[in-house]
Structures are given as structure tokens and as C-alpha cells.
Amino acid sequence: MQTKVRIARQFSQAAHCYDQLAEVQWQIGVDAVSQVTPTSGMLLDIGSGTGRISALLADKSGQVIGLDLAEGMARFASRTQPNKVGFLVGDADNLPFADNVFDYVFSCMALQWCQPISQAFSEVARVMKPGAKGLLAMMVQGSLQELHRCWQAVGQPAHVNHFLSLETLEQAAKQVGLSWQVQTRLYQTWHTSLRDALHSIKDIGAGVVLNPTRSPLSKAVIQAVERRYFENYQQQGLVPVSYQVAFMEIQK
Structure with a gap:
């Protein structure tokens, strides 16, 4: 519950500036929407955030309901998006929602924060009508891999998130009766420093579930990680942050 409170608080506080910062989130969202099967029925967008992806989905369905854990995001979306x-x-x-309500369920870059994922998948399946379809886009194992390796190389626990494997997600989906097809795509952003890279992760919310009990990092450790980062991964003076995203087409 504490993790969810932190997630909701951070995203609520960021609502007014989120769209300006989360460019990669927008790219992933647009790619996800392009894979949505049009429906004349009701579509649920889980983790709707500022609502700009929900607005795109409105052109592919009869009615869209956007749902977000962060009250600030939902309020912002209600003010800025079409009626x-x-x-x-x-x-x-x-x-x-009641059982068997939605003709389509969509979620982009939100469900990876659910622990365990089986509970969220169970809820997705519950609210889908029999035969309904969906598209779930989630960060998976392989995301933030450069940073993981650099922390490990200097003997530090990773100060970025770990994400679930495709095998784990497939098992969770099948357990609740969802059939699925999946494809993955790598997205990268490029940065001038370790600090810039970590800020970019925070800006899109990908750092929100970091273990808050970890002790602060010393300047020496940060410098060691940054040296390793640039030695191994820099291209033309920039270092990458990688997001491995699974696009899961589901059907009940």
C-alpha cells in the first residue's frame, strides 16, 4: 500500500508537466494505440495519466473510460481532454467496475507497477466481456539494462527497477484465461550524464518504486558508476537509457 501511495503522489505532482518530460512515454503510447483493434463498444484505459493517449483511443471506440491511480492525473485529464x-x-x-463490462481493455506503461501482476491480470480478465480483446504495453526484463550492469560492476545493488520476464507475464495471463500474442520493441533515450539519465527515468515515472530504504549514494560511488557507464556505452558523448517494451494482444 505504501508503494501505491508513493506512485499516486508522484504522478499527481507531475501531472502539469508530465507531457513535456515524458517523450518516450508518448512514443510508446502512440505505437500501442496503432495496434488497437477498433470497437464500437466501451474501451477501458488503465493508467490513463494526463489523458492524451485516451484521446487517441476515442477515435477507435464508441466510448473511452480512463482510469488512473493518481487523483491529480485524473483531474488534469478531465480539464484538458475532450468530453x-x-x-x-x-x-x-x-x-x-462490474464483471463483463468492457469490449476492449488498453493499458500503456502502467501495469508494470502492479505487484503481483497476477492480481492486475485477474481484474483485467474480470471486467472484459467474453470474447473481448485488449492491448497491454509494459516495460519488461531488459529495461534499464545498462544501468543495472554499471551498478553491478561497482558492487552496488541496482538503484533502478527490475521488471518481469515475458515468461512470467505469459504464465500470469494464462492463469486467468487470457490468450495472448506478444511482440517486443526497444526504445532508447540519450543523455549527457548519469544524473541526466536518472532524472529522465524519474520524469517518466520509471523510478517510482525504488526501494526507499536504500542509503544515499556517496559521490565516489556515483562517479564510479558514471565512469563505467561512459566507458561501456557512450556514443558521440551520450549514454543510453533503454526501455524494453512488450506489446501484448490479449483476448478473453
Whole structure:
């Protein structure tokens, strides 16, 4: 519960500037929307954030409901997005809807924060009508890999998130009766320093579930990680942050 409170607080505080900072999030969202099968029925967008992806989805469905854990995000979306999309505050692990309601379920870069993922998948399946389809885009194992390796090389625990494997996600989906097809795509952003790279991760929310009990890093450790980062990965003076994203087409 503490993790969810931190997630909601951080995203609520970032609502007014999130779209300007989260460029890679937008790219992934647009790619995800391009894979959505149009429906004349109701579409649920889980983790709708500022609502700009929900607005794109409105052109592919009869009605869109955007749901976000962060009240600040839902309020911002309600003010800035078209009236044809409705926005609610809610938890992916406990969706505030009856069974068998939606013709399509969409989520982009949100469900990776759900622990365990099986609970969120169970809720997705519950609210889908029989035969309904969906598209879930999630960061998976392989994301932030350069930073993981650099922390490990200097004998430090990773100060960035670990993400689930495709095998784990497939098993969780099958357990709740969802069939699926998956494809993955690598996205990268490029940065001038370790600090810039870590700020970019925070800006899109990818650092939100870091273990808050970890002790502060010394300047020497940060410098050692940055040296390793540039020695191994720099191209033309820039270092990458990688996001391995799975696009999962599901059907109930």
C-alpha cells in the first residue's frame, strides 16, 4: 500500500508537466494505440495519466473510460481532454467496475507497477466481456539494462527497477484465461550524464518504486558508476537509457 501511495503522489505532482518530460512515454503510447483493434463498444484505459493517449483511443471506440491511480492525473485529464472521454480514479488491482463490462481493455506503461501482476491480470480478465480483446504495453526484463550492469560492476545493488520476464507475464495471463500474442520493441533515450539519465527515468515515472530504504549514494560511488557507464556505452558523448517494451494482444 505504501508503494501505491508513493506512485499516486508522484504522478499527481507531475501531472502539469508530465507531457513535456515524458517523450518516450508518448512514443510508446502512440505505437500501442496503432495496434488497437477498433470497437464500437466501451474501451477501458488503465493508467490513463494526463489523458492524451485516451484521446487517441476515442477515435477507435464508441466510448473511452480512463482510469488512473493518481487523483491529480485524473483531474488534469478531465480539464484538458475532450468530453468524449471520462476519467476516474481507481486501482488496477481492484477495478471499480462490474464483471463483463468492457469490449476492449488498453493499458500503456502502467501495469508494470502492479505487484503481483497476477492480481492486475485477474481484474483485467474480470471486467472484459467474453470474447473481448485488449492491448497491454509494459516495460519488461531488459529495461534499464545498462544501468543495472554499471551498478553491478561497482558492487552496488541496482538503484533502478527490475521488471518481469515475458515468461512470467505469459504464465500470469494464462492463469486467468487470457490468450495472448506478444511482440517486443526497444526504445532508447540519450543523455549527457548519469544524473541526466536518472532524472529522465524519474520524469517518466520509471523510478517510482525504488526501494526507499536504500542509503544515499556517496559521490565516489556515483562517479564510479558514471565512469563505467561512459566507458561501456557512450556514443558521440551520450549514454543510453533503454526501455524494453512488450506489446501484448490479449483476448478473453
